[in-house]
């Protein structure tokens with residue numbers, strides 16, 4: 001057993017509610033599935049759902065269901081099903097009807113959909129004995145909280161609840177009563193004074209002007225690919241559309257690129273995710289859909305380009321490497337005006353790396369690649385970039401500066417004039433009438 005499994009197993013088996021914090025890649029999934037399955041194996045067979053596990057992303061839900069499937073090898077009478085957004089609802093409804101399983105793994109939106117639209121589902125869910133919130137802090141933050149509260153209102157109060165994450169900010173402990181009994185047990189396997197990240201992962205950051213970022217990324221990736229024949233890299237970007245843009249640029253530069261984000265169809269996401277799990281010699285350019293929980297073995301390098309949403313997201317993204325005690329590398333690439341983020345990770349061992357000197361040939365290659373990338377991708381990336389930084393409290397305070405920075409980003413894509421943005425979108429972002437932005 002891993003440390004978190006050893007620490008939580010006896011307590012969960014006693015029927016207690018548990019909030020557990022353990023570093024990334026240390027086996028939290030088995031830690032909640034194993035005792036939950038043990039409990040289920042003692043229940044009489046019924047058409048009810050007895051274990052409900054909720055995950056913040058579709059890839060993670062698929063992975064947790066696959067892990068459960070493995071653990072059910074010696075419990076043939078138990079079954080697991082997964083319900084996630086982006087797939088056909090009627091298909092899931094038919095599957096649940098023809099083969100009602102006791103274990104359901106779900107993403108919050110689709111689960112709510114079934115509660116509202118699938119006949120008999122709200123009754124089946126009344127059988128829940130164990131509720132798991134995987135990546136609990138994410139599920140309880142503002143983006144998901146309402147859905148989670150609605151779902152919790154539909155399942156029995158008399159149940160066991162398990163919350164797991166690698167990060168448990170103080171606010172999460174305060175609001176955990178939303179899901180758990182007051183006398184829940186908090187199990188923290190990250191020792192006092194120890195970092196929340198792994199010491200075998202070397203963390204560095206670089207600070208450079210935006211117009212150098214694409215060249216730096218290309219240079220760093222090129223060197224890494226040359227140094228490690230078994231390379232397997234994830235490059236995290238701020239938004240889906242910036243992810244798409246970077247994937248297109250790097251693919252033009254002949255790197256072996258795959259792309260994953262919320263604007264891809266779910267079948268494309270699943271295909272890329274499965275391929276990346278199995279393969280080496282690949283670079284996955286990703287939005288935060290891969291930030292948490294997904295277990296891709298042997299990732300050699302994690303790059304975070306631009307400001308991470310917060311400290312927690314930084315830790316989870318970095319945690320895609322260095323899993324199960326393996327070594328790994330992490331690089332955070334920021335512009336000068338993003339360096340305030342560094343204070344939120346100052347207790348982690350993140351050290352500054354020297355900027356690579358970018359030769360004229362690399363610069364020329366990147367410029368050529370930028371010319372070949374479609375205008376539409378650049379326009380969408382610019383708009384998404386503006387939206388992302390506009391939602392960042394520190395940066396959006398000064399709107400005229402925000403517009404200037406967005407113009408820098410646009411120039412870094414080789415555009416002499418920033419693209420125009422639909423008026424409605426500017427209004428939604430609260431940026432209508434801000435000088436320097438063009439609207440259509």
Ligand SMILES: Nc1ncnc2c1ncn2[C@@H]1O[C@H](COP(=O)(O)OP(=O)(O)OP(=O)(O)O)[C@@H](O)[C@H]1O
Pocket residue numbers: 001002005022023024025026027028029030165166292293294295319323324
């Ligand atoms: N007892 C064990 N011995 C060996 N390997 C294990 C053990 N338990 C789990 N694993 C494996 O360790 C890997 C990481 O586990 P898992 O994905 O559950 O980590 P995690 O702690 O949930 O990570 P994250 O915080 O990123 O979600 C998986 O490949 C899993 O199969």
